[in-house]
Amino acid sequence: MAHTLRATLETFENTYPERDYQIEIVCPEFTSLCPKTGQPDFGTLTFTYTPDRLCVELKSLKLYLQHYRNEGIFYENITNRILDDLVSVVQPRRMKLVAAFSARGGITTTVTAVYPA
Amino acid sequence: MAHTLRATLETFENTYPERDYQIEIVCPEFTSLCPKTGQPDFGTLTFTYTPDRLCVELKSLKLYLQHYRNEGIFYENITNRILDDLVSVVQPRRMKLVAAFSARGGITTTVTAVYPA
Amino acid sequence: MAHTLRATLETFENTYPERDYQIEIVCPEFTSLCPKTGQPDFGTLTFTYTPDRLCVELKSLKLYLQHYRNEGIFYENITNRILDDLVSVVQPRRMKLVAAFSARGGITTTVTAVYPA
Amino acid sequence: MAHTLRATLETFENTYPERDYQIEIVCPEFTSLCPKTGQPDFGTLTFTYTPDRLCVELKSLKLYLQHYRNEGIFYENITNRILDDLVSVVQPRRMKLVAAFSARGGITTTVTAVYPA
Amino acid sequence: MAHTLRATLETFENTYPERDYQIEIVCPEFTSLCPKTGQPDFGTLTFTYTPDRLCVELKSLKLYLQHYRNEGIFYENITNRILDDLVSVVQPRRMKLVAAFSARGGITTTVTAVYPA
Amino acid sequence: MAHTLRATLETFENTYPERDYQIEIVCPEFTSLCPKTGQPDFGTLTFTYTPDRLCVELKSLKLYLQHYRNEGIFYENITNRILDDLVSVVQPRRMKLVAAFSARGGITTTVTAVYPA
Amino acid sequence: MAHTLRATLETFENTYPERDYQIEIVCPEFTSLCPKTGQPDFGTLTFTYTPDRLCVELKSLKLYLQHYRNEGIFYENITNRILDDLVSVVQPRRMKLVAAFSARGGITTTVTAVYPA
Amino acid sequence: MAHTLRATLETFENTYPERDYQIEIVCPEFTSLCPKTGQPDFGTLTFTYTPDRLCVELKSLKLYLQHYRNEGIFYENITNRILDDLVSVVQPRRMKLVAAFSARGGITTTVTAVYPA
Amino acid sequence: MAHTLRATLETFENTYPERDYQIEIVCPEFTSLCPKTGQPDFGTLTFTYTPDRLCVELKSLKLYLQHYRNEGIFYENITNRILDDLVSVVQPRRMKLVAAFSARGGITTTVTAVYPA
Amino acid sequence: MAHTLRATLETFENTYPERDYQIEIVCPEFTSLCPKTGQPDFGTLTFTYTPDRLCVELKSLKLYLQHYRNEGIFYENITNRILDDLVSVVQPRRMKLVAAFSARGGITTTVTAVYPA
16 A cells, blocks of 8 residues: 555645755644554654755645554554655655654653654 | 845844854744635744844834735745845844744644755 | 444443542543544543443443544534433433534634533 | 625534533634734634524634734724624624733733623 | 823723623733832733723823832732722723732732722 | 551541631552553542541551552542541541542543532 | 740731732742651742731741741641731731642642631 | 563564664653652653664553562662663663652652663 | 943852852843833843852842843843953853843844853 | 761662663752841752762752751852762762752842762
């Protein structure tokens, strides 16, 4: 599914490519399913990136993230796969994704991945 | 329009040019229009700069920002264009602009640009 | 669907029925779909009730609320229908439901319903 | 203008008219102009009402409030006129409007009006 | 001085006298002098009133409060005298003044007066 | 076990029985076990009471609450049983117990019981 | 000691005795000793009173409270004795004392007493 | 006991070993006993690590931490021993453990240990 | 006026000159006048310095700052002139002054200057 | 007095000397007397240190700090002398002491000292 899903991400041209500037996008309404229990997970995804020639279009990002609503996927895979998809489509100079999930069993998990490593 | 608008920014002489000091100006009442939907956008602009020979005059900055009230413009362009205008008129040693916009579709965006790059 | 769904709510016996005491249950992970746009809605449901002979079993309440995850329903109907279901099954002396939804188009809505009216 | 503007407010049928319940709507992105100085004012409007046979449709409320964006009007008149318009169109059992405006000259003003008086 | 000072307060006509509504005005930049030590005092004055035929004009209120900047006056007298002046000029249906002063010697004082008693 | 446990609560004489005053005691370190799963539960217990002839001794209250550390007991029973024990030993004029438990499965529960009912 | 200590409280004349107004005094730097262990206790005392013919002088209140710095006294007695002293000297129409002490053994205590009962 | 306890920690394979990313796990419900007094201690443990080939399984971590519930152990030893156990089983590239304990005798302690040193 | 004013600052000997330590002084009650409008400005000044042979005496600093109460002076000049005065009198190893002023026209300004540059 | 007082600090052996880890101890209940006025001062002391072969025993630290309760001493001397005493007895690899005192005359002071310099 990954490649089809990735194709739903749209971009627009960066009109200031000569400047190395930063865009932060906070998505507090991410939800997916736990692959073990089928129970819903909830989280806040924060993207911070420096665009090169493309910027991610916000509405397509919102719809892309909604595809996870009924998918079973682990926290670590959510973070790494979404970062891979964004990097592949937007080809930024740098991108960080911080995924902060709500508590389960009294324990809270946040996964952070950065491109390039 | 850009050059005419830029001309409305006024400056006054920096009386301590021998010291490398910093001025932070927070403008929480910025509003413009989304060029796609025509809907109002709202944001907080934070300028941080080190003056060289000129400082920006606050009232002219306020009036300059009000010119965007009924203009359709994307977040990334707001940030870069306003930074360009301020740098052009004030010619600071350094300047950063952080533009934090309120949530749209559950997603919040903040754009940060710095001069010199 | 309403009656079948209602049947998934389970109860246990109130062991202190002679005392008029109060139970508050906060569920910050409620999500449903907007019937107009199909977009996800998110909210926090807060139940406050005085049990008579029955208390609501928390795990069944959680599963009951998860049935709304992919259902299109308006804020006002969510609140009134869920209150009706809980009152019907738990038969409390009093119950209040406050449903606070996250912002849409910059506007936040909270619906409050009480039994008995 | 008032009657034309009022006509832009839309309603939908309250499906639970037999219950006396409450809807709170918070609009933090209200802006108008000061009739004296022409400077923008900013405020948060909070409506709290008990519907009778009609509920206010949120998107039309948002568009209705945007009509004040370039209109010069005093705080007290904003609050009373908007309450009058909402009451006239929605015909609620009760409605309160709290309008909290941002500081001007170091002074913050909040106006609260209630229907019926 | 009291009567001369009082005369500086200006009013405008209440355009909704038939409705019993409330106006809250928060002034966080009040300062006067301690009559014992001559040291500056700082406080936040919060007026809450229901206008009858007149509303207080905000700019004149600001200037009126600035007259206390270099006057020696006790907390209790500030609160009662300012309430008396406002009531005398605005003739409201009801008015409350809460004056919260910053800490002196590790002790914080707030004085609250209401009209009519 | 209940009666033996209750006997561990100690009191001291109220030296101001002629005044109807109030004592609030907040215990944020309560922990017990879920009788279904054996998993630990955590909560904050807040007692608010008006003493008659006796006050509860704080150290004995702390030790009394620690007896629940390894006991399996439901939220509703914790609240009602502890209130009964305190009322029985301290014989207050009034007592309220608010027991706020930490989230389980994303759901937070608070139980409030009052004496006399 | 009580009567000697009480004598250190000073008053000044209430210049607005015809109005029933309220004075709140917050003293966050109260400290005394635990009579059992000799360990220091810390608390915030909040007085709220309506003066009749006298107001308490703040500096004398501060010095009065400092007399408890090296005295062993229980929370309940601190609250009731200080309220009695203030009432005796100031003879207010109404007075409330809320004494909030810092945590001991993970438990926090607040004592509230009111005059007249 | 240490080695047996350590054996209860389970792992799963890191599916993104080629990326140097970070996982933060916050456990606010840690409790153990003071070895001197037998009194319960409470704390929040925050693990931050970069996985190599293995990730720690959250449920096994939760159960592992619950083994300390009735064990007497000092703050410094809790932190170092738990870090040692996690490092031994998970073999991360880097791991930090911050253990923040609740106040005792008005004093709060936080211990931080890092691997590799 | 500057040199006379500077002379009011008093110092005391640093008794630990062999250690490079830091003193932070926060003054939230600074007020001066706007030289353009004559209106009062309010701000919080935060000094952070490493003393060499002298420390600034706090009471003289308070009185020194009060001299600006009725003086018209711009934000940038306040910050630089006060830093110059302190550096001249105290001769610290390092000193930073952060001057955060309250909002004017919806815009907040903070000026930061450091010695040596 | 200093050397006798220092002798009251007790230590215990660091059982993980091979690891360079950090212990933070927050003491919000420090109080001493102003040597000029005799008035009580209040502050929060935060120690952050890396133990070598010894750790400071918390109860002895608490009692050591209580010796300052009735001693007249300036803020700068409190901080430097207590750091010296701790360093002398515990012989840590590194230690920082941040002493934040409550406001006096509207001014707040924080002193920070570090070992080794």
